[in-house]
Amino acid sequence: MSSILFSIAVLLVAAASCLSVSQAQSSDSIFLENFNLNGDPNHFSTSPNGQIWSLALTNESGCGFQTNQRYLFGWFTMKLKLVGGNSAGVVTAYYMCSDLGAGAMRDELDYEFLGNVTGQPYIIQTNVYKNGTGGREMRHFLWFDPTLDFHSYSVLWNNHQIVFFVDEVPIRVYKNANYTNNFFPNTKPMYLFSSIWNADSWATRGGLVHTNWSYAPFVSSYTGFSVSACQWVDPSPACLSNTTSYWWDQYNAWQLSAKQLLDYAWVQRNLVNYDYCQDTKRYPMLPEECSIDSYS
Numbered sequence: 001m002s003s004i005l006f007s008i009a010v011l012l013v014a015a016a017s018c019l020s021v022s023q024a025q026s027s028d029s030i031f032l033e034n035f036n037l038n039g040d041p042n043h044f045s046t047s048p049n050g051q052i053w054s055l056a057l058t059n060e061s062g063c064g065f066q067t068n069q070r071y072l073f074g075w076f077t078m079k080l081k082l083v084g085g086n087s088a089g090v091v092t093a094y095y096m097c098s099d100l101g102a103g104a105m106r107d108e109l110d111y112e113f114l115g116n117v118t119g120q121p122y123i124i125q126t127n128v129y130k131n132g133t134g135g136r137e138m139r140h141f142l143w144f145d146p147t148l149d150f151h152s153y154s155v156l157w158n159n160h161q162i163v164f165f166v167d168e169v170p171i172r173v174y175k176n177a178n179y180t181n182n183f184f185p186n187t188k189p190m191y192l193f194s195s196i197w198n199a200d201s202w203a204t205r206g207g208l209v210h211t212n213w214s215y216a217p218f219v220s221s222y223t224g225f226s227v228s229a230c231q232w233v234d235p236s237p238a239c240l241s242n243t244t245s246y247w248w249d250q251y252n253a254w255q256l257s258a259k260q261l262l263d264y265a266w267v268q269r270n271l272v273n274y275d276y277c278q279d280t281k282r283y284p285m286l287p288e289e290c291s292i293d294s295y296s
């Protein structure tokens with residue numbers, strides 16, 4: 001078995017209380033054991049104790065990071081605190097993707113946080129890509145202000161379902177029912193990424209509200225990254241097996257628990273802002289997976 005049951009909690013060693021250049025560097029090097037930085041290093045910073053990481057967007061550039069490792073199936077979680085105040089036009093993306101770029105055949109699982117003007121609610125958008133095709137957007141309002149505190153955003157991914165969680169509440173369930181279009185990513189290992197970027201052509205009120213750079217830098221913060229997943233080692237057929245050796249592949253992870261079903265139903269009733277499966281203007285014939293019962 002070449003696959004490794006991989007569990008890391010990047011709960012970093014508490015550094016001494018006074019900040020010095022060398023400590024800041026060592027925090028960065030702990031970060032870099034698990035992640036690669038994309039973009040301008042001046043837009044990345046860590047808290048003095050190394051436990052909180054921040055990405056900044058200015059009119060000059062954004063910034064992002066990605067895991068060094070790829071995973072196929074598992075549980076992925078991180079706590080984010082989003083850009084506060086007037087963040088219209090700014091998108092914080094937090095996603096898993098099989099490719100380092102926007103590859104034509106990539107698989108992807110996305111969270112995107114769409115900023116808003118002060119006092120107006122953030123929207124969280126999720127999406128699923130298979131072999132370069134997406135278009136599976138859902139948008140939800142949250143039941144809290146995601147700019148005030150850290151909240152956890154997690155993905156459970158196995159061959160039966162992909163569940164997007166916010167603070168342990170399942171907000172979206174994407175089932176694999178092996179429909180003929182086979183639109184379920186289950187063959188390509190993925191990296192985990194985050195980035196912050198300007199998307200004012202579409203993000204806020206459909207692009208009506210533009211980024212106001214007088215509020216820059218826009219900063220999103222991260223902590224508590226943890227993964228319990230099958231780490232991919234080429235060619236790693238073990239990650240593909242469905243031997244149910246791992247908790248995230250076992251029966252209890254194939255559907256929601258009774259408590260999770262209640263939470264999920266509450267979210268569906270109260271917080272859905274957009275669902276591609278209801279958008280018959282865009283899809284006169286809805287994609288086949290739309291007929292799967294997500295409560296089953």
Ligand SMILES: *[C@@H]1O[C@H](CO)[C@@H](O)[C@H](O)[C@H]1NC(C)=O
Nearest residue numbers: 058059060061213214215216
């Ligand atoms: C970004 O803003 C700074 C300060 O306001 C300004 O000097 C600079 O020219 C701007 N850069 C771009 C690319 O707009």
Ligand SMILES: *[C@@H]1O[C@H](CO)[C@@H](O)[C@H](O)[C@H]1NC(C)=O
Nearest residue numbers: 103104105106130131132133
């Ligand atoms: C994936 O997409 C490419 C084109 O982008 C296509 O040639 C290929 O057949 C697709 N593969 C599958 C398995 O659908």
Ligand SMILES: *[C@@H]1O[C@H](CO)[C@@H](O)[C@H](O)[C@H]1NC(C)=O
Nearest residue numbers: 159160175176177178179242
């Ligand atoms: C879909 O196929 C996978 C792999 O063969 C299997 O484990 C799973 O039970 C199937 N799902 C359904 C809903 O039939």
Ligand SMILES: *[C@@H]1O[C@H](CO)[C@@H](O)[C@H](O)[C@H]1NC(C)=O
Nearest residue numbers: 114116120121123203204205
């Ligand atoms: C921003 O706030 C407006 C007004 O409340 C709302 O209609 C919109 O959905 C919010 N979010 C985005 C991303 O535009």
Ligand SMILES: *[C@@H]1O[C@H](CO)[C@@H](O)[C@H](O)[C@H]1NC(C)=O
Nearest residue numbers: 086209210211212213214215
């Ligand atoms: C940007 O924000 C500043 C400060 O609140 C405000 O004076 C300015 O009018 C805003 N610009 C636009 C284009 O709304």
Ligand SMILES: *[C@@H]1O[C@H](CO)[C@@H](O)[C@H](O)[C@H]1NC(C)=O
Nearest residue numbers: 159186187239240241242243
């Ligand atoms: C899961 O198991 C079934 C039956 O043993 C097998 O046909 C299928 O290929 C397996 N799926 C994967 C993804 O390995």
